[in-house]
Every structure is written in C-alpha cells, then in structure tokens.
Amino acid sequence: MVPMPYYLIVGAVLFVIGIAGVILSRNLIIMFMSIELMLNAANLTIITFSRFLNLMDGHVFVFLIMAVAAAEAAVGLAIIIMLFRNRETIDADKFNLLKW
Amino acid sequence: MSYYLLLIPLFPLLGFLINGLLLGKLNKKIVSIVACGAVGLSFLWGLKLFFNLLALPADSRIIEEIAFTWIPSGEFNVNVGFLFDPLSAVMVLVVSGVGFLIHLYSIGYMHDDSGYGRYFTYLNLFIFSMLTLVLANNYLLMFVGWEGVGLCSYLLIGFWFEKQTAADAGKKAFIVNRIGDFGFLLGLFIIFWSTGSLNFITVFDKAPQVFAMGAGLITAATLLLFLGATGKSAQIPLYVWLPDAMEGPTPVSALIHAATMVTAGVYMIARSHVLFLMAPTTLMVVAIVGVATALFAATIALTQNDIKRVLAYSTISQLGYMFVACGVAAFSAGIFHLMTHAFFKALLFLGAGSVIHSLSGQQDMRFMGGLKRHMPTTFWTFLVATLAIAGIPGLSGFFSKDEILWKSFSSDYGSIWIWAIGLFTAMLTAFYMFRLLFLTFYGGERMDHHAKEHLHESPKIMTVPLTILGVLAIVGGYIGIPHILGGGNNFEKFLEPVMGNVQHGGEEAMVMASSGQNGGTELMLMGISVVLILASIYLAYVLYVKNIALAGKIRQSLSGLHKILYGKYYVDELYGAVIIRPLIGLSLFLWKIVDVILIDGLLNGLATIIGDISKIMRPVQSGLLRRYTTVFLLGVVLILGYFVFR
C-alpha cells in the first residue's frame, strides 16, 4: 500500500499548483479553476487522513466540500459570464476601475 | 439627604435640547430666555448647594451622589456620579456664574447674527459639558466632559464657518487637542490598570498602596495626564491652537478660551494632586513648562497688534502661572488664580468685544485709540481688569498672582529661578496690558471717518455684565488675603478638605508668617514685585501716551523747553534701546520663528508625514486582482515563515 506521506505530498503539490495558477494567470476562468484545484487538494488531504487514521467523518466532509465547490462554481461562472457580456473580456488585468 | 447635584448640569442640557430640537422655530427672545435661564438656574442651584456645603463641618464637605451605574460589569465598574466638594463648588460657581454673565452679554453681542439660535445651542451644550467635567466623580465621566468641551470649542471657533480661517482654526484646535487627549486617555488607562478604579476617592485612597513614591509608573501616568492638560490649557508645546481660536465670536473667547475651558487642565491637576504629589519629577516638569509658557507667551504678547491676540497670548501666559502654582504644589493658589483670572480675563475679552462691536469688527489696535470718551463704561471696567491682571495691590489679580509668586519662592518644590522668571513675566504682563489699554482708549482716534461716526457705548445688556465682572475683579481677591497682610486666606482654608495639608499653607504658613524672618521675606518680595510692575506701567505710559503727546507739542512750538524735553526723550530712548528693543526683537523672534515656524510647523509636519506615507502606500492598491492575490500569498508566506524560523 502506498504510505500516507505520498498522498499528502500529492495534495500539497496540487495545492501549490492551485495557488500558482491563481497568482500567475490573467484569465479569470483559469484563476477560478485553480481555486477549484486548491479545494480538491484539501479534499485529497482530508480523505488521506480519514483513511489512514480510520476516521469515517472525513469522508463526509469531503462530500460537503464538493457541494460547496459546486455552488461556488455556479456563482463564479455566472459572474464571469456577466462580466464577459458587459466588458467582452475576461482578462483579470482589465478590471482595475476601482483602485487606490 | 439628597442634594440633587444632577440638576446643575441638567439645566443647560435641557436648554441645549430645547434650543437644539426647535432650532429655527423659536424667536430670538425665547431662545435667549431659555439659554440664559438654564445657566442662571444652574448657578442658583450651585449657590444653594454651596451654602449647604458651608453649613457642614469642614471635614465632611464632600458630597458624592451616584446618578446611575454606567458600566456595571465585574471589576470594570464606573458610575455616572457627581462629586461636590469645595474644589468643584468653586469651579461650578465660576463656570455657571461667569457663564451666565457671558450668556447675557451674548444677547447683545450676537443680536444681529443669523446663527443666533445655533450659537446659544452650542453655548448651552458647552456649559453642560463643562459642568459635567468639574462635577464628575470619576476620571471617565470627566473625560466625557473633557471631550464635550473640546467639541463645543471646535464648533464655536468655527462658528462663522463662511470664513475659511475660522473653519481652519476650529479644525486645528480640535486636532491639537486630540494629541493632548491621547495623553489623558493613556494616563487614565494606567490609573485604571494599577488601581482598578477610576473613581476619584477610590483612586486617591489606593494610590499610596499601589504606587511607590516617585516610581516610574506614577510618573508616567501623571506626565500623560499633564500632556492632556497642556492640550486643553494651551501650554507649550500644544498651545498653538489658542491664538487661532480667536476666530470665534468674542464672548466665546471670553467664556471658553479665557475663563473656563482652558482652565480645565489646571482643575484636572488640582483634582489629581494626590497623584501628582507622588511624582516629584512630574511636578518639576509642570512647573518648568508653566513658567516657560508664561514667559514665552508674555513676550509674544508685547508686539501683537490684534487686540484679541494680545489677550489670547496673555491667557496662555496666565495659564502658565496656574501651572507654576500646581508645579510647586500650591494647588489652591492655582485654583485661586484660576478664579480671579476668570473674572478679569472674561472682563477683558468682553470689553474688547464691546470695543470691536463699536468699531464694527475692527480688531487692529493701530486703528483704535481715544475710545475713552466714547465708551466710558467699557473703559472703566477695562481699566479695572487691566489693573487687576497687572497685579496692582487691592485688586484680585494682585492677591492671587502674589500668592503664586510667593509659593514658587518658598515652596519645597519651588526655586528662586521660577520666582524670578515669574516676576519678570509679571512685569511684561503689566507692560503689554497697559500698552493695549493706552493704544485702545487713549491718544488720537485712528479709525477711519466712517467708523468714527458709528462709535457708541454698547447697550445695557452688554455693559451690565461688564460692570458685575468689574466688581468681581476688584473684590474677588479679598477671600484669599494672605496672612501676612492680616487676612485669613479663607480661600485656601476652604479648599483644605480637598487639598489636605499637602501645601505649605494653613497653619504652617501662619507660623512662618508670624515668626518674622519669612514674613519679612514675603513682604519684601511683594514690595519688589509691586515696584517693578509700577515701573513697567510707567514705561508703557511713557512710550504709548506721553511720547505721542510730546511729539505733537514739539511740532507745535519750538520753545525753550525743547531741549529739556528732548533730553527727557533721550532717557526714554535709552529705555527703548536697552530694554524695549531687545524685548521686542525677542518677541518677534519667538512669535515668527518659534511659534509659527517651529512648533506650528512641527505639528503640521507630523500631519504631512502621515499624509506622505498614505500617498506612498496607495499605489499598492493598484486595482489589479493579481497584485491582490500576490500580496495575500506574501502574507501567508511571511506568517508561515515567521512561524517556522521563529
């Protein structure tokens, strides 16, 4: 069986990739998908702990988090579509009316 | 037995609410009746309680009444309560009494102003806050009053906000005061933290157990309180707002910036004297700041031409005296001077207001002169006040000022240097006050033709308060005649239940006075000061009255007297060269360089620096999402990094 740290490391790597995606990308969709990646990294970590510590509640948490992620996706994509309609771009750097 | 102390601040609060809520709906007559009546009732109630207090034996003259529990939670327990003892009795009577007179005067002075109702609303709110300040039985409520008077002062300085200078002056007063309040609040925290209470009586009871004599903590606490006092009472370095505060209506200057609010700092220190006596370092700082301010402001007053500005600097200087008294642990002398100063300085301001009123707003003394004929009542009362502030024997200012000078010489905390500087300042005071008097009321009429036609004595509603204050400025001192002159120093005795035996008055002084040597010294010092003051009045007379007349005569006839007169003139010139010129030079230097550039600049500079930091930091907020997430991540990394490499 694959030992626990491997799973955790994969989770951490996914998390960092997610963060990097949010910070480095200019495309709102990619930023948003990277955030989903962060949530999935957290899910993977929780399920790992749950499995290796023999705790069942972690499984439930993961479902909760997936539901939350879905809700966020619905709202987020709607906002992005609205933006695209109004501004015809989803380049994050174009949205700087509000500053200082 | 209940004394209903609450009533004293309640009347002005009601007046404020009535006039404030019905602003613009009441006619002027009702507004003035409500406003003056409220303050008058406070005064009468204060007077009644004062006699109640006198009827009690001296030791039990402390009435404390809790109105309601303000913050009732565990160890953090503060009441809204009032404390009526000799000290607050004096303050209540001064505030409501002088306040009432100034309210009356304002009816005449503000009669044609469009903001009449607003004015009296603010004024009542001010009296309410001030009475809360002096009657509070704990530091927190005192702070509430403290902030309240600051707010009213700000509103009233900026009363004529159409004038940009007035709005700016209001803002400046407010912000400078906040620096002082900052100190006050921190001092308050330290007191609360160490004694677990803010109630005066509890704090003063506990203080000796909690603080070691002269320890760092008590020194810090008292220094912070003193910082608060320097803001409110316009001492170095936070005095800058007071001269600008003269933008407000003149009765406001009389009430707030001369008689009552600015003395709050002195009152606060006198109230906390138990704490201050435990911190000799602080007392020394208080005395030095006080005497430095007294001298500094008096010097500046020498050359000012705006009649109200002279009086403003004079106020700063006199407040310096009061702090000297506190600094040498002669708290009751400080309160005594506070009271007499309230009488004569209010009178001076009101008199100046009467002059300004008559001259349709002219404040520059170079365009006054010869008003004695046109405004006899104003002149005579003004003369009385000038004599009083100069310290001429027989008037109130003499007794209180001399008391302070003597205490600064004889007290354990005093020194001959403080006395000498104080004396020199007294000379300067006499000089600039008589300069003001002569320039305004004597000599030729230098105003323009149009203004000359309008010259008139002020209406009764204004001159009656002047007269009453004039009487008070004369007799106000007689309650505190020192032992050496055969008096009983009743004032000091009256305050003794509050001040205890901390000062070097009471029986000790009586013994000293009768034992000869010290008594002789006291009389001698008194004599010196009177002679020097008279000399400087003469000097002012020569420079601002006689010379002008002489010059005229010389021009008229080149008679044989000419040379002798000229010789005399040389003597005056000598005076001028040796004494006056350097003084005037110093005065201008202090005013233009130290006051305007250094201290004012420093305070403004502080504001500018904060503003610059703000401007530098703003671009970080660039509006770009990527920048935001980066900063966010940076925060995460820094915090985790701190944790790992801790």
Next chain:
Amino acid sequence: MDLKLATIDLGLIAPEIIIAAVAMLILLLGNVVRRRTILAYFGLFGLVAALLTALPRWGNPASGFYGMVQADNFAIFFKIIFIIAAGLTILMARRYLISHEIESPEFYALLLFSAVGMMVMAATSDLVVIFLGLEIMSVPLYVMAAFARHDVSSNEAGIKYFIMGAFASGILIYGIALVYGATGTTDLRRILADWGFFEMHSQLFLYSGAILVLIGFGFKVAAVPFHMWVPDVYQGAPTPVTAFFSVAPKAAGFAALLRIFTYGFADMSQLWAILWILAVLTMTVGNILAIFQDNIKRMLAYSSIAHAGYILVALTAGGDGAVSSAAYYLLAYTFFNLGAFAVITLIDTRNSSTAQIDEMQGLSGRHPFLAAVLALFMFALAGFPPTAGFMGKFYIFSEAIKNGYIGLAIIGVMNSFVSVYYYLRVVVVSFFARPNKEFEAVSYTPAIFIVLVITAAGTLILGILPGYWLSLARAGIFQFL
C-alpha cells in the same frame, strides 16, 4: 451506533430554519407577487420571527447534532447582531434598489441566505460546520456585490470579491484539513481537551493548519495584508450591500475567530505574536490609507479595516473580558457603521451621485437632521464620548492593558486619534464647507428614517447606558457544554 433522535433537536436551529424558509418563499413568491414591498416586509417578518425564537434560548445553552450545533449565549448574541444588520439593510436598501433599477426579490432572498450562513458560523464549535456556514454566507455575498448587473464597477467588485474570497476559502479548508490530520477531529472541544497529547510530527500540521485557518478568517474580517479586496468591493458594490458587508460578515468572521482562537486553540501561545503584528498592521494601514480617500464609501472601507484592527486587539489580548469587549464593540459598530451607510445610501440615490465626500457640502443647510446624525456616526466611528464608539474602544483597550498588552493599547489609541482626521473631514464638509452649488434635495422614505433613528438611538444608548449591553456581552462569553 447509538443514533438517538434526541440529539437532533430542530429547535436548536429554528432561527436558521425560519430565515432559510422565508428566503425560499420569497424566491417562490417573487414570481407571483407583484408588489416587492410585501416581499421586503415578509423578509423582515422572517428576521423578527427568528429573533423571537432565538431569544428564549438565552441563558440556557444547549448543544445538539452530535455537538455540531452550539446554541449558547455567544451564538445568540451574534445572531442578534446579524438579524439587526440584515433587518436594517432591508429597510435601507429598497429605495436605493428602486432608484438604481435593480430591485428584484432575489436581493432579499440572498441577504437572508447570507444571514443564515453567518448564524451557522456563530453557532457551532466544529471547524467543518464553520466552513460550511462561511460558504453559505459568502456565496450570496458574491452575487450581492455584483448585483447591479449593468454597472461595471459593481461587476468588478463582484469578481474581485469572488476570486479573492474563493482563494481564501481554499486556504482555509486546507488549513482545516491539516488540523484534522493532526488531531483526528474538527471539533474544537475535543481539540481543546486533547491538547498536549498530540505527537511531535502532528504539531507541525496543527500549527500550520491553525495559521491557515487564521488567514482564512483574517480575509473575511479584512485583516492586513489580506484586506486588499475591501476598498474595491466596498466602493463598487451597491451602497446598501456595502453597508451589510461592512458589519455582518465581519461580525461573523470575528465570531468564528473568537470561538477558534480564544477557545479551541487557546493554548497556542506562539500565535499571539502573529496576532499582535496583524492587529498593529490592520489598524495602522487602515487608518493611514483612509486619510486621502475622496470617495466616502472607499474611506469607510479603509475605516472598517481599521476597526477590524481594534477588534483584533481584543482577540490578541484574549480572556473573557476581551471576548466580551469584542462582542460589545461589534454590536456597537453594527449600529454606527450601518447608520453612516444609511445616510450615504440616501445621498447616493441621487442621479448625479458618485459618493464623493465633497458631495456632502451644504448638507447641514438643506437637511439638518441628516447632517446631525451623520456627524453623530462619524464621532462614534472616531471614538468620541458619549457615543458607543468611545465605550467600545475604551473597553477593548483597557482589557488589552489589563492583560499586559500596553504597547498594543498605545498603538491602538494613537491610531484612533489619527482616524479623527478623516472622520472629521466628513463633518467639516457637511457642516462647515460653503457649498459651491445648492445641495440637491433628497427625499426620505419612512423606512430609511426608521433606520436612522434606530441606529442613532443605538449609538447613543450603547454609549450613555452601556451597562445592560455590556452585561449582555459578558454573559455572552462561551459556555461550552
């Protein structure tokens, strides 16, 4: 498995159920009922009903759902705050929404859903449920920020809030995952009980997890350096939404922070240094950046950052007194900050408005009452006696000093004195500036008038007679079962 039905006591979450049900009904009825007013008042009715069901629980705390729901005084105290904030927002929003032509039933429903999320956050001691509450709160808020569909600034506010908020959520849930790994539970009570039994290798997870959780909530309460979204979102969002943002989610975030860090992770002394730095940064940056703002909403955004800093001082100080001082401050802040925004909402409904501070010129001449209450709220924000703002700050700073954080208290007091400068500017402009044009009249609706009266009265009562409210806040400290 001892699945007892008794542990599922729906009465414990009755307020949440009522509000959620009312919100869903509003969504349904929105298609049928023409008159939006009825929907708005139906929402208010739901809030009042929730309040009435929540209040009887005061004083007899209960726990349910296997410990996942805590109906203690602390929760009720915060529920009161959320209900007040939501109710006042509904009252003040209608006029603004109508004048900006964006009124729709969804607004009220979203507001209520968001309030449900906050209530869940305050009423649990389980990290996962807190996260769930946070998301129930946040997702409607994202939509509300972007509610003015055709307004580009509102759009921008929405996307910025959404991306940043989701990002913070991701960090938060990863932190919770790490804590879960270290402790084997997400229940704060068990974490507290087992403290000290965790092995060395799990310490790293525990601490990093705790820090990530702190950061996640630090984002919600706008702690520097996680505050960047605040000014933009506050400025761009419709004004009533901003009003709601500035009080309710902040209170919810602090409810969770207080619960987690003064209770569950109470022994994590290494964190206090971090909190100390966060508090100082938050106060200082907020105040300094507020000075040069010309847009009043943006100024209040920075000001709300600074206020978060003051409450962080209480969090840093720790202890029962500090917790109650934070709770009291949040209640007081709800009143005067909402009040300030209510005035802005009124002024912002004029067509010409760009919500600049200079627009207040001549306000006192045209609308003395508005100017007076605005001044009151500004003085409360600046911390003047006898307003609630003073009492709250005094309470917080004296708690900080009592717990030995003298330096922190001094920085806090200095900051609150700097803040006077920019609050005063609003007062000066509305009272003392000569208007260069006649002030355009605004018309009140009774609803807004009620909001102004309630907030002004709250500001004064909490300042002059704070006793009752302070004892409420004191009774509101945790009584875990």
